[in-house]
Amino acid sequence: MFGASSPSSNALADIPADYLALYRQAAPTCPGLDWSVLAAVGKVETDHGRSPLPGVRDGENAAGAGGPMQFLAPTFAEVVARHPLPAGGARPPSRYDPHDAVHAAAHYLCDSGASTGDLNAALFAYNRAGWYVRKVLDQARAYAATQPTGTGDCNAIAATGPATLAAINYACGQRGLPYLWGGDGPDNGEAGFDCSGLTTAAYAAAGITLPRTAQTQYLAGPAVPEGAPLLPGDLVFYGTPGTTVTARIHHVALYLGGGQMINAPRFGEPVQVEPYRWNGDDYAGASRPAGVPS
Structure with missing residues (x-):
């Protein structure tokens, strides 16, 4: 659905460069998860960490979620216990650290169905609401620019860059x-x-x-x-x-x-x-x- 995508002009204009790099770094840890879906979660949850609402940079929102990818503390701890995070984030890992939060989100989505191609199930596990699944997938489509598959014609070259x-x-x-x-x-x-x-x-x-x-x-x-x-x-x-x-x-x-x-x-x-x-x-x-x- 979103395989082999590169950032669209919409994505490049909207996603901070450091977050875009994190989404593209973390997504390949889960076969079947395109970076655009991970980025769409970050957009819907906290506008890539830019939201001024409580629980984004510190503290928690009314549901107990915190950080740019809005993890509950027990869920984040469980994900990190199952999947040690790569170097580059906080030590110990923190749900408020963008590096740690994005990588943990990739693992959580993967465990919830993304690895088998069931993005609906994965996103519903992330936030149990049909509207949320639809909103994230719509955002992912806006972020993903499918790579050209090529023409096979030297007189009409289509290339990826x-x-x-x-x-x-x-x-x-x-x-x-x-x-x-x-x-x-x-x-x-x-x-x-x-x-x-x-x-x-x-x-x-x-x-x-x-x-x-x-x-x-x-x-x-x-x-x-x-x-x-x-x-x-x-x-x-x-x-x-x-x-x-x-x-x-x-x-x-x-x-x-x-x-x-x-x-x-x-x-x-x-x-x-x-x-x-x-x-x-x-x-x-x-x-x-x-x-x-x-």
């Missing part, structure tokens, strides 16, 4: 160049590319350094979780997935969207766009290079 746009634009500009084993392309005085030479050069054009081979690019990650949507600019790999010891990756390409990739495929064939999946392939997974937004 400047880095992926630069990488895809570079790779598309190399169409027609020959496959050359070990080739790093014309920028390095060579007539063509091999598969990882193309992806390395494409991301170098975006100011992002990748390891040189398909195997090392796969191991460098970060991996796109299985079942998560691929985004333009993701690296797609072929071979045997696994660990540093067991993985055997022989090919890499740059995902364009629309089920298409651009790659330097094999001897005798030039850099080209083609489907990233086919019958009998040995697709091993995808990664989203560090520095590329998720």
